[in-house]
Amino acid sequence: MSHLRREIIKVLFQRRTYVGWAGLLAIPFIMTIALRLSTEQPSEGHGPPFFSSIASNGLFVPLAALAFLSFFLLPLVSAMTGGFVIAGEAETGTLKTLLTRPVSRSGVLLAKWFVAVLYVGVGLALVGVGGALAGWLLFGVQPLTTFSGGQLGIAEALWLTALAYAITLVGMACIVSLAVALSTLTDSSLTAAVGTLVIVLILQALGQFSYFDFLKPYLFTARFEDWTNLLRQPIPWRPIWEALLVYSGYIVVLVGLAVAAFRRKDILS
Amino acid sequence: MSGAVNEPASEAAPVEAAPSSREERPEQEACAGRRVVLSTHQLTKDFKGLRAVDHLDLSVCEGDVFGFLGPNGAGKTTTIRMILGLIYPTHGHVQILDHRVPDQRLDALRHVGGFVDVPAFYDNMSARRNLRILGRMSGQVTEARIHEVLDMVGLSTRGDSRVGGYSHGMRQRLGIAQALIHRPALIILDEPTSGLDPQGMKDVRELVRELGRQGTTVFLSSHLLHEVEQVCNRAVIMDKGRVVVQGPVSELRPASMSIKFVTSDQPRAAEVLSRLLGAASIADSGPESLRVTAGDGLVPEMVRHLVAEGIDVLAVVPAVEQGLEDFFLQLTGASAEERAREGGAREERAREGRASGEDDQ
Secondary structure: OHHHHHHHHHHHHOHHHHHHHHHHHHHHHHHHHHHHHHHOOOOOOOOOOOOOOHOOOOOOOHHHHHHOOOOOOHHHHHHHHHHHHHHHHHHHHHHHHHOOOOOOHHHHHHHHHHHHHHHHHHHHHHHHHHHHHHHHHHHHOOOEEEEOOOOHHHHHEEEEHHHHHHHHHHHHHHHHHHHHHOOOOOHHHHHHHHHHHHHHHHHHHHOOOOOOOHHHHHHHHOOOOOHHHOOOOOOOOOHHHHHHHHHHHHHHHHHHHHHHHHHOOOOOO | OOOOOOOOOOOOOOOOOOOOOOHOHHHHHOOOOEEEEEEEEEEEEEEEOOOEEEEEEEEEEEOOEEEEEEEOOOOOOHHHHHOOOOOOEEEEEEEEEEEEEEHHHHHOOEEEEEEEOOOOOOOOOOOHHHHHHHOOOOOOOOHHHHHHHHHHOOOOOHHEEEEHHHHHHHHHHOOOOOOOOHOOOOOEEEOOOOOHHHHHHHHHHHHHHHHHHOOOOOEEEEEEEEHHHHOOOOEEEEEEEEEEEEEHHHOOOOOOOOEEEEEEOOHHHHHHHHHHHOOOHEEEEEEOOEEEEEEEHHHHHHHHHHHHHHHHHHHEOOHHHOOOOHHHHHHHHHHHHHHHHHHHHHHHHHHHHHHOOOOOO
């Protein structure tokens, strides 16, 4: 608990924490204002998912923002956050300051990983809340029409939207875990973040080719849209559970590798 | 020669290794019944293509202010990193009180405070908050204790300022403060006066001396030989990853080494002393300096002979007044230029190794 407390205090004292959160919060507002002021609304099948529905119902704003962000910006934020976890402290020299104290390396790393995921989670929550607020203010809200043609009450729609964000957070936790693992292998946070992004982009590219279809069920990047199943009636839970299982597998393996590497790492920075 | 002298790793080392009686003694005996706070046992660290620390054996006794001397690239920082559990030895281990490092790192570090290289802190936080966070990692720390250590290092008026605005010297002082915060039995300071102005150096040395007087064991790494002479009671001189000599600082000087003469006629003085002591005794003869290898007890005799030959003796610097610096250079047998070149080459190799993620120094 003391590890967590310390890491949370450190994050709260960093200016970039608030810059990142402010940026994420701004995105749904910018998106909504741009759509509100635009004379031409996006037509069905054009633009990012859910964009064409925003004008009819502000409840679609957080969903559109999630779909829009989860393919690049959220992975970018996750990679940068995770990449800084060990390598960033190595760069600033504080890693050695930390580890000359009687603290378990595993405990330090797990706390840092958790706080990195928490940071992304708060960022996602700001996007969701900001999106809902912007949608309500600029387009109003009403019962949400699902893919199946049925309607969801506002409360249920908000609850499912929150669930969609939570599922996406688990997906982003995979990216954080990958970045943390790379962060233990280098003393450059940029290298760890860029390395993570390259791997994510490669996995996303693999998912685009039918030749690699046999890999698709195991690629966490191929699961980033699975939350959209929540907008079907009845909800097909199987792909959602499968996505969570794949995400969890990656997280366990990557965090395990990170702990193993960090425990044996020579701190030379 | 005094002190326990080990064979230097340098091929050029000219000083004959004396029988290392102190080295062969059990560490408890070296500490004369005092508790051994820190010892290393065949401690070795290899980086890619470089042995940074080579089977290092040393022991630091309770209450010692122990100097850890060596030129750049000698392996001091690597040794300290192993002591603090930051890097893993290739061979051997460290013992801090009853705990082995790296196996019992957490138990060992509860008794240790210190820093390695330049002390680093969370720049966005105040010194006080940094100390609170770091101190709590070693146990309970009160606000009164934080104020006390800030006061000890002369930072009490700047304790609430962001560390990001601190000068190098202030960071060094804060490094010492964080080392002291949990009242450890052993304090490890890696070149604590580096970057300080003369007054700052004086203050830090006085603080270290005071810690020693209070019975705190201090392990002080330095390449400033006079600093070790001023502050430490025992020391080890390290070169190329190995111990060259260790023992009480008072004994770490040559008993029979070169005596410097400055006379009105240096060539004739060299002839006279050569006749008196034998040609082999003239260590160095030139217009500016004349060095003779002989015991200090022979100085009056040498002066009498020179005066009898009509040579004015302008100055005599007997071995006992020469510092560790002369002794160190004689032990390692390298000129300053050679040392600088070697150090540079070692650092270059280390940088290459570090780039591959496996090196240090």
